[in-house]
Every structure is written in C-alpha cells, then in structure tokens.
Amino acid sequence: xxxxxxxxxxxxxxxxxxxxxxxxxxxxxxxxxxxxxxxxxxxxxxxxxxxxxxxxxxxxxxxxxxxxxxxxxxxxxxxxxxxxxxxxxxxxxxxxxxxxxxxxxxxxxxxxxxxxxxxxxxxxxxxxxxxxxxxxxxxxxxxxxxxxxxxxxxxxxxxxxxxxxxxxxxxxxxxxxxxxxxxxxxxxxxxxxxxxxxxxxxxxxxxxxxxxxxxxxxxxxxxxxxxxxxxxxxxxxxxxxxxxxxxxxxxxxxxxxxxxxxxxxxxxxxxxxxxxxxxxxxxxxxxxxxxxxxxxxxxxxxxxxxxxxxxxxxxxxxxx
Amino acid sequence: xxxxxxxxxxxxxxxxxxxxxxxxxxxxxxxxxxxxxxxxxxxxxxxxxxxxxxxxxxxxxxxxxxxxxxxxxxxxxxxxxxxxxxxxxxxxxxxxxxxxxxxxxxxxxxxxxxxxxxxxxxxxxxxxxxxxxxxxxxxxxxxxxxxxxxxxxxxxxxxxxxxxxxxxxxxxxxxxxxxxxxxxxxxxxxxxxxxxxxxxxxxxxxxxxxxxxxxxxxxxxxxxxxxxxxxxxxxxxxxxxxxxxxxxxxxxxxxxxxxxxxxxxxxxxxxxxxxxxxxxxxxxxxxxxxxxxxxxxxxxxxxxxxxxxxxxxxxxxxxxxxxxxxxxxxxxxxxxxxxxxxxxxxxxxxxxxxxxxxxxxxxxxxxxxxxxxxxxxxxxxxxxxxxxxxxxxxxxxxxxxxxxxxxxxxxxxxxxxxxxxxxxxxxxxxxxxxxxxxxxxxxxxxxxxxxxxxxxxxxxxxxxxxxxxxxxxxxxxxxxxxxxxxxxxxxxxxxxxxxxxxxxxxxxxxxxxxxxxxxxxxxxxxxxxxxxxxxxxxxxx
Numbered sequence: 001x002x003x004x005x006x007x008x009x010x011x012x013x014x015x016x017x018x019x020x021x022x023x024x025x026x027x028x029x030x031x032x033x034x035x036x037x038x039x040x041x042x043x044x045x046x047x048x049x050x051x052x053x054x055x056x057x058x059x060x061x062x063x064x065x066x067x068x069x070x071x072x073x074x075x076x077x078x079x080x081x082x083x084x085x086x087x088x089x090x091x092x093x094x095x096x097x098x099x100x101x102x103x104x105x106x107x108x109x110x111x112x113x114x115x116x117x118x119x120x121x122x123x124x125x126x127x128x129x130x131x132x133x134x135x136x137x138x139x140x141x142x143x144x145x146x147x148x149x150x151x152x153x154x155x156x157x158x159x160x161x162x163x164x165x166x167x168x169x170x171x172x173x174x175x176x177x178x179x180x181x182x183x184x185x186x187x188x189x190x191x192x193x194x195x196x197x198x199x200x201x202x203x204x205x206x207x208x209x210x211x212x213x214x215x216x217x218x219x220x221x222x223x224x225x226x227x228x229x230x231x232x233x234x235x236x237x238x239x240x241x242x243x244x245x246x247x248x249x250x251x252x253x254x255x256x257x258x259x260x261x262x263x264x265x266x267x268x269x270x271x272x273x274x275x276x277x278x279x280x281x282x283x284x285x286x287x288x289x290x291x292x293x294x295x296x297x298x299x300x301x302x303x304x305x306x307x308x309x310x311x312x313x314x315x316x317x318x319x320x
Numbered sequence: 321x322x323x324x325x326x327x328x329x330x331x332x333x334x335x336x337x338x339x340x341x342x343x344x345x346x347x348x349x350x351x352x353x354x355x356x357x358x359x360x361x362x363x364x365x366x367x368x369x370x371x372x373x374x375x376x377x378x379x380x381x382x383x384x385x386x387x388x389x390x391x392x393x394x395x396x397x398x399x400x401x402x403x404x405x406x407x408x409x410x411x412x413x414x415x416x417x418x419x420x421x422x423x424x425x426x427x428x429x430x431x432x433x434x435x436x437x438x439x440x441x442x443x444x445x446x447x448x449x450x451x452x453x454x455x456x457x458x459x460x461x462x463x464x465x466x467x468x469x470x471x472x473x474x475x476x477x478x479x480x481x482x483x484x485x486x487x488x489x490x491x492x493x494x495x496x497x498x499x500x501x502x503x504x505x506x507x508x509x510x511x512x513x514x515x516x517x518x519x520x521x522x523x524x525x526x527x528x529x530x531x532x533x534x535x536x537x538x539x540x541x542x543x544x545x546x547x548x549x550x551x552x553x554x555x556x557x558x559x560x561x562x563x564x565x566x567x568x569x570x571x572x573x574x575x576x577x578x579x580x581x582x583x584x585x586x587x588x589x590x591x592x593x594x595x596x597x598x599x600x601x602x603x604x605x606x607x608x609x610x611x612x613x614x615x616x617x618x619x620x621x622x623x624x625x626x627x628x629x630x631x632x633x634x635x636x637x638x639x640x641x642x643x644x645x646x647x648x649x650x651x652x653x654x655x656x657x658x659x660x661x662x663x664x665x666x667x668x669x670x671x672x673x674x675x676x677x678x679x680x681x682x683x684x685x686x687x688x689x690x691x692x693x694x695x696x697x698x699x700x701x702x703x704x705x706x707x708x709x710x711x712x713x714x715x716x717x718x719x720x721x722x723x724x725x726x727x728x729x730x731x732x733x734x735x736x737x738x739x740x741x742x743x744x745x746x747x748x749x750x751x752x753x754x755x756x757x758x759x760x761x762x763x764x765x766x767x768x769x770x771x772x773x774x775x776x777x778x779x780x781x782x783x784x785x786x787x788x789x790x791x792x793x794x795x796x797x798x799x800x801x802x803x804x805x806x807x808x809x810x811x812x813x814x815x816x817x818x819x820x821x822x823x824x825x826x827x828x829x830x831x832x833x834x835x836x837x838x839x840x841x842x843x844x845x846x847x848x849x850x851x852x853x854x855x856x857x858x859x860x861x
Contacts, residue, residue, distance in 0.1 A: 051683075161814050
C-alpha cells in the first residue's frame, strides 16, 4: 500500500502543475486585467493612459503570460504565495483569514450531513416500501433538486427575519471570543449547506444498505439467530458504509467550492467569496493560489478515498 | 407677394423640419446626420421608461447637466414623438436594413432591461439595433480615439454607447469636446473654444455662460443624447438622529457633521450605528472614489469643507486659506494641534507629501489630478525629472502652492482631498500606494478611528476623542460588507443591522422603503445616464 501511496503522490505533482497552467491560461484569455477592474468605466475616459500603463508595469502585469506564470510558480515553490494584485495583501494572510471560515462551515456541514444522511438512509432501507421510506425518498429528491440558495433565502426569512432566532449573516461580531459565541452564525449556513449533502448521502446509504441486506452473509447471520439489530448494524451497515465513505470523500473538495453560494447568501467571509471576488477582479495570484488549493484537495481526497476503501473493504487491493 | 413669400419662408425656416432639411451627414456614416440622431432622441419614450422600468426612481433628462442655474431653460426636450422620428429618418434616407451595434458596460439587470426597451422603441420607427455588454478592459473599448479628430476613421467599434457621466466638477461633462479628445464626434471647433473658456476661469458667471452655450450646441445637434438623471438615495433607520446636519451629495465629501449625529441605544443599551460597505479585502485610497465609501468619510478629513452641493465653504483641516487675485497662488494654513488617529502630529509636510503622492498615484480622481497637474513643476515631478514639485512649499503650518496656470476647481479639489500620514508610507512607491499594508487598517484624521477590522465580515469604528471638530457622540459604528445592488443590504436592513447608508441602485429603493422604520431620501446628484452616438466612419460597417 505504501508503494501505491507514494506512486499516487508523485503523480499528483505533474497533474497539479498542468491544471494550474490551464487555469492560468484561462485567466489570460479572459479580457481585462486587475487595473481595468479597479477603475469604474464611467471614470476611465478621464484617466491618463500613460499612468495606467505605469501602474500595470509596477504590478507586473506588463510581462508576457509565460513569464508571469513562471514567476508565480517559482515563488510558490519557495513557499511564497505572493500578494494580491489589487490590494497588495499577502495571499498567505488571505488564506489564513478565510480558510478557517470555510473549513468551519464545510466541516460542520459534512459532519451533519454524514450523520443525518447515513441514519436516514439506513432507516429508509430497513423500512423499505413503508410510508417512512416514501416520505424520506421525496425529501431526498427535494434536497438534491432544489438549489441551495433557495433554501438559504427561505431559512433567512423564517429563522433570521421572522422569528429572529438566528443572525442573518456574517461569521463574527465585535466581542466574540469563543466558538460558542459565533455558533449561532454557523447554524443556518451549515444546515443549509448540509441539506443537499444529506440527501445525497441518504440515497447512497439506502441503496447500499438494501444491497448489503440482500447478501448471503446476512441470511447466514440471521440463520445463526443473531439479533436483527446486530445483523443490520454490525454486518449490513459496515458493508453498506463503503460506497458512503467513497461519496463523502469525493464531497471534500465539493465542500470547498460548493460553499461559494452559501457564503454569498449568508455573508460568510470564506475562501469561496474571496475566489469569486478575485476572479471578477482578475487578481491572478489569488485566483491561482485558491485554484491550486482546490486542485490539491480534489487529488488528495481521491487518494484518501482509495486508501479508506481498502481499509474498510478487505476485498479491495490497492495497486493490483 | 414678395412680403408673403418672405413670411412663408420665415415660417418654414422656423420649423425644425425645414431646419433639419438643411442638415446632412458629414461623412459616410449615416449617424453623422443630425436628423438621424434627433430621430433616435424622439423615438425613445424616456418619461414612460422612468415611470415604469425605474418605478419613478430617476429623473428624465433634458440636457447633460443636472437641473439648476448652469443649464439653460430653452433646450429642446425631444419629447417622445415616433411620427417625427420616422419623418426625420425618411428625410435623412435612413437605410432600415442597417443594424446598430449598441454597447454598455453595466452588468445589472436594469441596464439589460433598458437596452431591450430601447431596442423596441427604435424598431418601432424603423431602426434596428443589437446590444451587447462590453467585457474585460472596457477603457480602450470606449475611449479609443480616431486617427484624425475630424475625418476619422473611428477608433471604437460600436455605433452607440450607453454609459454615464458622474461629475465632481461640471467641466467633466464637456472636457471631451476639447480638440482630439472625443472618440465619437468629429471635432466641433465651437466647442473647443467653450471648453477652454470654462476651464480657464474661476468666475462662476463666465463658466455658466459657457455651460449654457455648450448645452445648446449639444442639444441642437443631438451629439449626445441624455436619457435620465440617476439619483442617490440615503436610507436612515428611525434610531438615527442627524440633529439638523445637512444632506448632500454622498458620493463626495461635504459638511455632514457626523460628529453630532446620535443614535437611540440598541436593546443591550449600546449607542451603536450599523452601516454597510465595509471593505472585503482592503480599504481604498480615498483619492479615487472620493466619498463613495462611507468608512473613508468617517475616517479621513479633507483640507477644506464643502456644503451639500459641493461648494467649498471654508476650512476643515485648514484653519484658513488664501487665493491670490490672479488665482495662481494658493495657500492653506492647517489648524494648530491636529493629530492623526495614532496621536502623531498631522503637519503641513503630510499635506505636501500627499499632493506629490497623488500626482503619481495613477487613479487619483481626474478633477484632483487636473488641479495638481496645474501646479508649477508637476510635470517634471511626474516624469521623474525632479524629486519634488517646485510649486509646493511648506512654511511652518502652511502649504503654499504656485500654479502654472489657473485651475478652475482648486478649492473644490481641496474640499475633497484627504491628506495621508507621510510617515506610514516610507519606502512605498506612490504608483503602488494601494498595495501598502497601511490599507489593512488605516490611520486617519476624521471623526472616527478604525478600531477592529475583519475583512469581508465587519469593521468597527470608534470616536476619535481628539477630533478637532469635537468628539463624536455615537459610541461605535459597525459596518458590514454589503453594498449597492446587493441583496444582503436589504437583508441586513430588515434585520436592523443597517441604520444608515446610501445607494445609487434604484433597485434597492422599494425594499428599503417597505421597512416601516426606514426613511429613504432621494438626492439629486450630477450623474447623467446618456448615449454617445459614434459619427465617425466606421471600419466595421
């Protein structure tokens, strides 16, 4: 397994480089640059083009594309993320400010959706064909098909504005010190973000559980007189867990990017919001760093899923 | 019989129809025919558009300048008249198979709706148009000049541009009519002289006469078609009390007396004012968008003070100022004992350094830049031939400016110019001023100090006890990052987390007006939405 992991890690590097180059190329092909974003078009006609050119030069935007990419890459290899073009903020600082907010939101949503999804999926499978199963199926379909922002707006309207139970947005307020202070801000965005994930996990868990329950070893366990709850949970659920773990693993990178809309709806100061602003502002160094982070998350998550699958399911042999 | 003939001729000449019969295209582009441009003006029913599309939250424009004494009252209104539009097009021999390429650069839905409406109105009179939003580096796409200011060909690739002119000084509406500066209109010699006239005097009467004449020329020839005046809206919750402080053009700095505002305590007994537009990644240098960001106005004071109409009325950081008879020598004496928020003295050196830095900062507001460029030695400083601007000198607490030529807006510029603390920018290239770490938590000179900054989450400001105008009464300001045309603005306002702010987005108004505790006040500002018609021979056509 160790050889397999090392081989996969080595493959990650060229893959990440190629993807980053493609992202950089895509940005390059987008019209405009950071300077054109800084100035309102209404004011542009009165600006001095020579001074704007000087600004572009000072910000390193006048160099050829490949040179800029190389500068970014070589700085990165030296551990230097660089600076935001528009505001001069060190990107390391942007990441350290924003990443915890996104991870807090994502992890909360992941934990919530994993527990709820697995639980409801198992219940649905065990009560196959019942009204409970039908109701959960409908709820699951709604969860995956209704857009997150809709749930977000409805939640804000009900719990934030009408009932006044929860704050309508933001992550912090002056005077907050501990996690518990800001927990009320987390509840709505994390719950809404977890709705779609819960529905997906539930559907997977249900079908996987049904599949497991139809296996011969389950019949064997029952014939041995093992109590039904033990058959279901210890024998059935363990096997059913494998595809669920795979799904959750692949959800890790989705959580990083998938929270973009939720961050906007709930004014959550995370990396997704920053990414949107950076793309709009053509802030190359910020876009590239966040893109690299996303790429690495996808690749590493894929590796983790493979390894975990092998750990959970002894039939899987990595590298074969 | 002869008298009858003369009378008939005079009558005919007095009508627009016969007047326009003499008009004709001045080059191969049919849009260079004033009758076609006038037809476009007559074809669009701006009154209905304002009432329906904008729900009354705009003012139908007649003339480029906002209503007031600087605009003549005899302009042709171009009221909606599709029959007249068709008639003019027929006279001009308009080819209805020609399709106009109309461009714009606003991403909001309201603009797209306006384009679709214009398309329908123009189609009704036989003009077909397509519209598209300009993407990317918009500047060169809208400002590219023709090779020859008279003969063209056009440097831009479109037929009509929908955009706006937001002016600090009224000259900004007309300066593009200077020789060789206009991307869409073959040079108009009459306008060149008038532009020079309004820029070379500080006499408001002479300027006014120039504005009147220019408005008439533009109006008669429909060189530019003004559509509507956009308003700005302030919103205030009933917790806020301005205590008689004046209202004004919030896009800029004026005497809003914020230090005397008060708020009713919140449920937990705090005198907190909630507002919006907190920074997402950095604070902006206050020399570009002079008053757009409310936190900049809280945190920075300007040299002079203006009233709500932006007429300079006295000193703010300056105790006094003087202007020589010929307008070429100007001095500002700062108040004694001024300090920055960190307690360090605010000196004349800071002001002198700021003027020089603003000259090199590429996106300084054009009106300020024009003022600073008029100072002796500014060009040598900008090109690097001199280390300092020779026309800027410091004597004690006084900054003296020697101008090379008259700048009509010198006092206006200094009523909008907030100096920065020189010591905070040691080693910073002014070209990269915005990239300085200072802008993560700036130290200012205004009535409120920036206290806590959580980028893209919230910013708090607290009173500056040593403020020269007296310590502010509001104990804390909490700003969230929501802004104009952002659904979160209304969410925050509904949740009681926006007591004060302003927006130019008419789309924000109905929601804010629907809140029983919110007062929305429209304010007329010099901000005209208009269309520029490209008259140069068009390479793409």
